[in-house]
Amino acid sequence: MMQSPYTFVHKAPASTDEKRPAIFLLHGLGSNEHDLLQLVGELESSCHIFSLQGPIKHAPGYAFYTFEEEGFPTRDVFDKVIQFTQAFIFEAIQEFNLDVEKIYVVGFNQGAVVAQTLALIMGSAIRGTVALSGYIPEFVAVEYNRLPMDKSKIFISHGEYDYVFPFVWGEGSATFFKDFGADVTFKTYPDGHGVTAENIQDLVAFIAGDLTTILN
Template sequence: MDSPMIYELRRPKRIDQEKTYPAMFIMHGIGSNEQNMLSLVDGLEDQFFIFSIRGHLPQPPGYAFFTIQGYGKPHREVFDDAIIKLTNFVDYACSQYPLDLKKLFLLGFSQGAILSMTLGLTLGNRIKGIIALSGYIPGFVKEEYNIKPVDNLSIFISHGEMDQVLPFDWGVANNKYYRELGANVTFKTYQEGHTVSLQNQHDFMTWLMDQVKK
């Protein structure tokens, strides 16, 4: 079975054939690539299978998962296609690697965070946890997508208070929306712009390690 998307894989050096492993699916921001965010999870490969996925659309100097028609408004058909491709990739990874299906995690920054939060809604409790760094949930997703139950899903949402790309209020809205759906939400804010600070990284890694134990 061929992978539906290009990806970089990091995994434990020694694989116990009798075990399954937690999985992390990473989605980068616009104009970036599958190498960009791996430094954020250094060391995680000791116990995780890490799939860092490349966006399928050229967006110099890198790639993108979808295009945008206006502020906070992805092109619907392109976005829908990205969600289908990413869902197929999760299915592919689960069928090809020894993954613990009860410990699937998503991590995304900016465009990747938008996709991670959307996949959390379409895959629901199939996902154990999401780390969404500086993103938003498109209006058509909330209004028209088939939203699955998320009462067993945990999500770490962070946003820079001085974000000049995606307004801080959008992060507040993400927190409110997921809480109203019954998800277990951790919401962190930072005196930063559109970036991932060392403190943000420390906080989400601490959160992740706690989730893996549950």
């Protein structure tokens, strides 16, 4: 049994007779643990899917952290959520016998902020990170410990007309990770603050590129 305080949905792959890849989903502000499942539906048969519910109530759903204004998470709350989320991933690896070389984190909005932070502090423990319409908080970029990302990759996407999280925030994240030496895929779409059908195809392809032997 998982000891983590997180509420989550777990979907197991068709076969669990050997170590399998896992995808961890982190939703956006005011949403819930069911929101992002459709993004990775094509990968359900071959991967464990863990979709986490943010720990903070925020109508009509939940949040992963509080903030004074967009772009500025409350530091003490954010620090704890990062610790808890990292611990959840490591615990799930043990509890569900996951393939440690194929761990993926997918986040949108607040979830993308958490996902990018985890990519930085967990380094190559996360094979692939998908950050949809997010950013890197300044205190994370400046103060958080970073681990090498030489065995990992990151997919960052942003809508060109995003007025919730400005487009320049997505560009800034891509530049930050490139400067850090990460393998960065940066995609933009003629959209607002959302996820287009093309965006979904691209993120699935980004993950599936590592899973050819399982998917075939």
